[in-house]
Amino acid sequence: MVTVRPLIDFKKFDTPDWMRWVVAQHWGDAKAFGRKQYRRECVHGCPPSRGNRILAIDFRVGKFMCHGCGCAGNALTLWAFLMQLPVWYAAVDMCRKRQLPIPFSEPGVIRGDSLRS
Numbered sequence: 001m002v003t004v005r006p007l008i009d010f011k012k013f014d015t016p017d018w019m020r021w022v023v024a025q026h027w028g029d030a031k032a033f034g035r036k037q038y039r040r041e042c043v044h045g046c047p048p049s050r051g052n053r054i055l056a057i058d059f060r061v062g063k064f065m066c067h068g069c070g071c072a073g074n075a076l077t078l079w080a081f082l083m084q085l086p087v088w089y090a091a092v093d094m095c096r097k098r099q100l101p102i103p104f105s106e107p108g109v110i111r112g113d114s115l116r117s
Ligand SMILES: [Zn+2]
Pocket: 042, 043, 044, 045, 046, 066, 067, 068, 069, 070, 071
């Protein structure tokens, strides 16, 4: 059976709001909310450096970057790293957990059992 996964507009996750949600869900750090930037250990195990946590999450633009391994991205790619999911499934997972509609970029092409996890 051929399963076609509808395309998702990944740019829709490129927001400060989604980034705050990821930090709150994964680390439960309420103190992070008042900040413009949040720093902590790298999700790939880079050691802290220069007294700062090496992973920098910028809530103003909804992006993260590690100064050690150089990995960078938005709320969606961070969630995919943390949950060890391919990006497409990470997007579906995030929307389900927040009970938000999945931002498909091709409405009407959902087929088969592609949405089952
Ligand atoms: Zn790193």
